[in-house]
Amino acid sequence: MTTEAAGWVGNGYDPQCPTRVLLDRVGDKWTVLVIGLLSDGPMRFTTLRDSVGGVSGKVLTATLRALERDGLVNRTAYPQIPPRVEYALTDLGRSLQEPLAVLRGWSEQHIAQVVAHRAEFDRAAGIRLQF
Amino acid sequence: MTTEAAGWVGNGYDPQCPTRVLLDRVGDKWTVLVIGLLSDGPMRFTTLRDSVGGVSGKVLTATLRALERDGLVNRTAYPQIPPRVEYALTDLGRSLQEPLAVLRGWSEQHIAQVVAHRAEFDRAAGIRLQF
């Protein structure tokens, strides 16, 4: 492991930083939702789209393509008409569940405080604008 | 804790979902870097900007403002000329270090595989375009 790879923050912004790569992967709108749903087992494209809810086909395709590209999800197309395509987590993808569960744990414990701070901050800023 | 608040994935996209709020907070370009730097102690604005490297004043201000709004960072302005402003993690902000460390741990163990998959996927896609 290089010093660079070990650096949480190193110095300067580095798109190659491992933590950065993960955050970029996981920070988008649908990825974590999709991983969560696939945790229960393989799913077909349309089932996934309906389960996620509110995602367009184009964007779900892009999300899945990116997950597949990174080796987190496997895509299996059955040569039928109409087509049948199944998506499933890989071992690597499943290994992500633990860190994500930790994030979830922190969120459930602390997000209420964040939201409260947010409201108070906005209220205070609002007052300043009023006078 | 409501069922909704407990749901990792619940059903459908929910901007209020605790995990979602956290991901949105932490998924942007500079936040994690800033938190990492502030872990060593309070820092002044310019010191922070120089340490982060590559961030514009405007964006760093926005990042810090958002962190302050959420109660993760404290802003202290000393009434001097020239001004002196210090930023420090709050207890809430410090509590984020642990989950972030978990993310970092996963990244350092697995990102190499992700990058490898990525390269292989792109290579395979490239071949398909060639013929």
Added chain:
DNA sequence: CAGAATCCGGTCCGATACTG
């Protein structure tokens, strides 16, 4: 059914210039 193609608005971010 599982997408690809296109268009389009909103947001993120950087660069620059200015100020108390």
Added chain:
DNA sequence: CAGTATCGGACCGGATTCTG
């Protein structure tokens, strides 16, 4: 020193339409 104001480019994601 620590910002604010303004502009512009890039990217993300949504809606719609079309296809094997």
